[in-house]
Amino acid sequence: MYNLSIYIFSFFLKILSLFNSKIKLGVKGRQQTFDILRQNISKTDKTIWFHCSSLGEYEQGLPVFEQLRQTYSQHKIILSFFSPSGYEIRKNTKVADVVVYLPLDTKANAKRFLDLTHPEFTVFVKYDIWPNLLLELKNQNRRAILISAHFRKYQSYFKFYGNRLRKALFAFEHIFVQDKNSKTLLETINYTAVTVSGDTRYDRVYNQLNQHNELEFISEFKANSICIVIGSSWEEDEALLIPYINDNASETLKFIIAPHEINSNHINSISSKLKVSTVLFSEKEGKTLKDYNVFIIDTIGLLSKIYSYADIAYVGGAMGKTGLHNILEPAIFGVPVVIGKNHQKFPEASAMIKNAGVISIQDGKQLHDTFTTLLTSNQNCNILGEKNLKFIKESKGAVVQIMNYIRI
Secondary structure (H helix, E strand, C coil), X not given: CHHHHHHHHHHHHHHHCCCCHXXXXXXXXXXXHHHHHHHHCCCCCCEEEEEECCHHHHXXXXXXXXXXXXXXXXXXXXXXXXXXXXXXXXXXXXXXXXXXXXXXXXXHHHHHXXXXXXXXXXXXXCCCCCHHHHHHHHHCCCEEEEEEECCCCCCHHHCCCCHHHHHHHCCCXXXXXXCHHHHHHHHHCCCCCEEECCCHHHHHHHHHHHCCCCCHHHHHHHCCCEEEEEEEEXXXXXXXXXXHHHHHCCCCEEEEEEECCCCHHHHHHHHHHCCCCEEEHHHCCCCCHHHCCEEECCCCCCHHXXXXXXXXXXXXXXXXXXXXXXXXXXXXXXXXXXXXXXXXXXXXHHHHHHCCCEEECCCHHHHHHHHHHHHXXXXXXXXXXXXXXXXXXXXXXHHHHHHHHCCC
């Protein structure tokens, strides 16, 4: 049934690709995977394979990838993505020698992929468990680990019908999990090669403090004002935020909006609803940026640096059901973070709310009250921000545990 579903999935992807540009990228990219591997990997190459579902998992695994790249510099590194949002943004990353789309998980594709790549060691990040690929890894006696994994009791691995996925988990010689609950769940299916290492994202964001985070155009825009940075927002977030911005934006309180979706329709929708002076990143040249009250970032790759300019950060995704985006990126700069109500699947959110540096709001009134409280008490704002920074400092260290385990 699983193998049949993959072929059906493949058929419908090709149909949908006629109408969806993102899906089309993935379909076309997968058609090129084996040719790319054949041209860049020889039978005598020693290789390591990293796999990430998308961009978020790549950023999560990056500290480990960088360490492996440095430690095993004689190996060729193969990086695969399932999602176009990961591949298209990181296809030229220096952490890998070859970057490809992961082929669909048929038995034939799994064998062909591994015959071409013949990895000595494989690292999967968080999830994206593909049974045929993993079982073929096991059949070929190839080593693999899963890092930053997070399991929940309703997942198929822990249900009577999840036998195939359970078998796939046992292809990993070791699993590094984010929390004790994940370890306990794995033990219920007799998987015991588990280490509670925490989340590698804490290491990743902590390293951001050592990067050059200055952006001249943001410095010009912010000037001497207070700045609220809205990162990875969706329509549900913007429905609450835009009325607040229209009522409160001024020369002394400015807003930066970096939407998750930056297609022209979405950007135009945001711009049309704003009643205050607004400038787009794509139209900033030749303009006096300090004269504007709202800056819309209609490009990608800048948000982690932009958060360094925040006095308060709002991170999107949890007001609707699309999933909370990375709250650690702003938290590392010592600022309070505001999020929506649907954060229960994100353990870092629950922990940081409990720690009091992250605030979850239910509706527009709570958004207004929360921003008002933070803006009228600089001391309180600083205290919450310091709690976030301290929490990340105390939570890092997963990379050291993982690297101490890996021996190739």
